[in-house]
Each structure stands twice: as structure tokens, then as C-alpha cells.
Amino acid sequence: MDLTSPPLSLKENGFSVTTPDPFGTSKDEMERLKEELKKWEERVEKAKKAKADLLHCKLSADEERVTAEKELAKLTDLQEKQHKDMIMSRDTHERQLYVLNQENAELKREIEKLQEDLAECSSVLLRDGQIKKKVAEMKMKFTHMEDMKDDYPDANTHCVFGVTTKIPFRLNQNHALLTFEDEEVAQRLIKMGKHTVNLDNKIADVRVKPFTLEMGIKFELHVTISGKKINVSEVPELCIPEDWMRDKLELNFYKSEQGGGGEVESVNYDKQSRKAVITFLRPGAADSFVRCTKYPFFVNGRCYRLSVSPHTNVHLEKFQLYCGISKKTILLKGIQETEDDEESVQDMIEIHFQKPSNSGGEIEKIKYVSKGITWVCFEEDT
Known part of the structure; x- marks a missing residue:
């Protein structure tokens, strides 16, 4: 502190009293400090206001963050649900596609077999007009004897036989053929399409299908x-x-x-x-x-x-040549394997389709194959 600063002067009762300034600050300096203090106060107010604005923005941002987190959780749950549904749908489609591919492959094999038989039957034509073909077992029936003595003085004997080939059909594994006495029963079951059969206390949904036989041959x-x-x-x-x-x-x-x-x-x-x-x-x-x-x-x-x-x-x-058609016979597909032997399963199928309550009727013949394949032959009705 400078003790040599001039003393402050106060007027009281008509006379002057001088009070010394302990800081030695002039009036101008005081004014300047007041202005500067005012500026700092203004800055503090601005800072407080800015702080309040920032706090408000922070609260708004926190609310938006909470809302976004909730929306994200909902989207995540929805995505997981859609993913699970997609997997289940894909599995279902894959199973359906597998079944369709199996049936498609089976149909292709049958078509190829029919094409091969047709080619064998019609393409091998010899120069003398005869046809050679490997055919199934034939059924020959004597029809009549021609009396040609008047036209043929050589006394030849003329016999005529009617010949019809047996038409083979390939019966695959877990398939069955049923021939009914009444044609209407077979056609009714084919129109129904699917049937629920009880096989040894196991429910099996089998499919009833019509089928086309191979080419047959008839001649005299x-x-x-x-x-x-x-x-x-x-x-x-x-x-x-x-x-x-x-x-x-x-x-x-x-x-x-x-x-x-x-x-x-x-x-x-x-x-x-x-x-x-x-x-x-x-x-x-x-x-x-x-x-x-x-x-x-x-x-x-x-x-x-x-x-x-x-x-x-x-x-x-x-x-x-003729296409064999059996209107009294149906083809069963999709028979599930059981622990019973083939004959027992065949009996259970026959019992089911003999009952009128199951839209069935009297059965002439039945053949079921549990393993491998077998060939059955159809004869023309006479």
C-alpha cells in the first residue's frame, strides 16, 4: 500500500475533513472496475442460461434415447419372430418339396418305363411286316375252327386262337393294389382321395390313386x-x-x-x-x-x-395295341411301415376297405408290398 497517496476530503458542518484511501484507487479506476464487474456478471448470466439450455437438451436427448431403445427392442423382437417363422416355413416348404420331388421322380420313372415299352412295341417293324417285341405271358384261348373244305380242296385244318398279353404293373415299396368286385366302389374311393387307416393302433393317412397300365397286345x-x-x-x-x-x-x-x-x-x-x-x-x-x-x-x-x-x-x-385300364382296381400310396409282417398289414388294409362304413366293398384281390418291388399282371376281362 502506498501511504503517500493524497487523502480523501469530506465536507461536514461547513468544514472539510480529509479521509485517507487505504487502496489508493482513483474514481476513474473504480468506474472502470464497476464496468468490468458488470460485464462479468452478464457473462455469468449467459453461462447460466447456456447451462440451463444444455441441461434441457440433455434431458430431451435422454428421453429420445429411451424411446429409441424401446423401438430397437421391439424391432429386435419382431426380427427374431420373423426369423423363427421363416425357419419354420422353410422347413415346411423343404418337407413339402421333398415329398413332391419323390413323387416327381416316381412319375418320371413310370413315364420312362412306358416310353421304353412303347418304343419296343411299335418301332421294331421288320421288312416282312411282322413285329417283334418282348411281351409278358400270353393268355391263349381257342375260339373256333374254320370249315374251309369247299374253298381248300387240300383238306387243311384251320384253327383260330384269340391271344391277349397279360399286362404287367410295377408295384413299389409300401404300395398296395386292391381290386373290388364292384367298379363303383373303386371309383368312389378314388374320388375321396385320402383315407385314414388304422394299422395296428397306428393311424396312417394313405392316398388312393388311379393308375395307367402299360401297353397290351391283342391278336388272332x-x-x-x-x-x-x-x-x-x-x-x-x-x-x-x-x-x-x-x-x-x-x-x-x-x-x-x-x-x-x-x-x-x-x-x-x-x-x-x-x-x-x-x-x-x-x-x-x-x-x-x-x-x-x-x-x-x-x-x-x-x-x-x-x-x-x-x-x-x-x-x-x-x-x-391297347392301353390297359382297370376301373375296379385302386392304388394305395403312403402306407407307413410297421413291426407287423407283410401279410398282417395286408389283412388290416383289406378289413378296412371291405367295410361299407369306410366307403368300401367286397374285394376280389389285394397285393401289398412292404419291401422292394414286385410285378403283378392284369388280364383282360372276358
């Missing part, structure tokens, strides 16, 4: 047994010319010791195959050889046994 087999010609085989090999062998065969059959034979018109002999065809002049001369399987042949002092058979001419007529 015309057999003509000659009344003038016979076939001879197992002709002995002799060191003589072919002309001599023909002459010996002609002389041997000119008059048969068994009461048949007669004048020979011609002898067609093949040395390599050791076979011959004997043609007689008299119609009906060959009839006596129909039941003769071995015939004596005398040559050079020895007796040989020739095989004799009727000479036949066979040809086909009314050959036709």
Missing part, C-alpha cells in the same frame, strides 16, 4: 394244319448224294406201314439241317401222321427213326 392266331404235307426231321447222315436221299424218302413214305401215306408229289430235302418236307398228291394223306412222332426209315439194310410232325402255317390277324 390263325393256324393251318396241312392235309397234304408233313415235316420230317432227324434224317440220318449217309454218304449218299442228296438226290438218292430224296428218292429213298419218297419210296419210304409212298406207302406207310401204319396205313397212311400215298403217292408223293414232291420231297423238299435240306441236307445241312437234316430236315425234309414231304408233299402227297392225295388230300388228307397227311392226317394219318398227325399223332405219329417217330416213323421208321429203312435204308441200306438199317432202320432209323425219323421225327414226323404236321406241317403248319401260322400267321397273325387283327393285331392291335
Whole structure:
């Protein structure tokens, strides 16, 4: 402190009293400090106001943050739910796709099999107009014998046979075929589509499907047994010319010791195959050889046994291909495997579809396959 500063002067009762300034601050300096203090107070007010604004902004931001966190939690829950639904839906679609792919593969195999059979049946046409095909077992039925004596003086015998192939069908694993006595029962079950069957206290939803059989073949087999010609085989090999062998065969059959034979018109002999065809002049001369399987042949002092058979001419007529359809038969798919044997499961299926309460009826035949595959054959109804 500067003690030499001039003293302050106070006027009281008409006289002047001087009070010394302990800080030695002038009036101007005081004014300046007051102005500066005022500025700082203003700055403090501004700072307080700014602080209040910041606090308000912070509160608003906290509220928005809480709201955003709630929305995020909702979105997360929704996303998880959608993900779970998507997984479940994908699994369901994958199972359905797997079933469809299995059925599609099975249908493709059946189509390929039908195409192969059709190609075998129709594409192998020989130059002479005959058709070769590997067919299933045939059912042959004698229909009638034609009396053609007036038109054919050779006294030939003409027989006609009706021939129909059995149509095979491939029965796959866990499938069954049911043939009903009444066609309406089968068609009614096919329209229903699905059936619930109780297999050893296990409920199985099986599907009833119609099906198409493979190509079938029908034709008439015309057999003509000659009344003038016979076939001879197992002709002995002799060191003589072919002309001599023909002459010996002609002389041997000119008059048969068994009461048949007669004048020979011609002898067609093949040395390599050791076979011959004997043609007689008299119609009906060959009839006596129909039941003769071995015939004596005398040559050079020895007796040989020739095989004799009727000479036949066979040809086909009314050959036709047809698509087999079984209106009384249904195909069951989706039969679940059980611990019971195949025969027991087959019996349970038969019992179920025999009941009228299950829209069933009397069953003619049933076939169920639990393992592997099997082939069943269908015959044309006559």
C-alpha cells in the first residue's frame, strides 16, 4: 500500500475533513472496475442460461434415447419372430418339396418305363411286316375252327386262337393294389382321395390313386394244319448224294406201314439241317401222321427213326395295341411301415376297405408290398 497517496476530503458542518484511501484507487479506476464487474456478471448470466439450455437438451436427448431403445427392442423382437417363422416355413416348404420331388421322380420313372415299352412295341417293324417285341405271358384261348373244305380242296385244318398279353404293373415299396368286385366302389374311393387307416393302433393317412397300365397286345392266331404235307426231321447222315436221299424218302413214305401215306408229289430235302418236307398228291394223306412222332426209315439194310410232325402255317390277324385300364382296381400310396409282417398289414388294409362304413366293398384281390418291388399282371376281362 502506498501511504503517500493524497487523502480523501469530506465536507461536514461547513468544514472539510480529509479521509485517507487505504487502496489508493482513483474514481476513474473504480468506474472502470464497476464496468468490468458488470460485464462479468452478464457473462455469468449467459453461462447460466447456456447451462440451463444444455441441461434441457440433455434431458430431451435422454428421453429420445429411451424411446429409441424401446423401438430397437421391439424391432429386435419382431426380427427374431420373423426369423423363427421363416425357419419354420422353410422347413415346411423343404418337407413339402421333398415329398413332391419323390413323387416327381416316381412319375418320371413310370413315364420312362412306358416310353421304353412303347418304343419296343411299335418301332421294331421288320421288312416282312411282322413285329417283334418282348411281351409278358400270353393268355391263349381257342375260339373256333374254320370249315374251309369247299374253298381248300387240300383238306387243311384251320384253327383260330384269340391271344391277349397279360399286362404287367410295377408295384413299389409300401404300395398296395386292391381290386373290388364292384367298379363303383373303386371309383368312389378314388374320388375321396385320402383315407385314414388304422394299422395296428397306428393311424396312417394313405392316398388312393388311379393308375395307367402299360401297353397290351391283342391278336388272332390263325393256324393251318396241312392235309397234304408233313415235316420230317432227324434224317440220318449217309454218304449218299442228296438226290438218292430224296428218292429213298419218297419210296419210304409212298406207302406207310401204319396205313397212311400215298403217292408223293414232291420231297423238299435240306441236307445241312437234316430236315425234309414231304408233299402227297392225295388230300388228307397227311392226317394219318398227325399223332405219329417217330416213323421208321429203312435204308441200306438199317432202320432209323425219323421225327414226323404236321406241317403248319401260322400267321397273325387283327393285331392291335391297347392301353390297359382297370376301373375296379385302386392304388394305395403312403402306407407307413410297421413291426407287423407283410401279410398282417395286408389283412388290416383289406378289413378296412371291405367295410361299407369306410366307403368300401367286397374285394376280389389285394397285393401289398412292404419291401422292394414286385410285378403283378392284369388280364383282360372276358
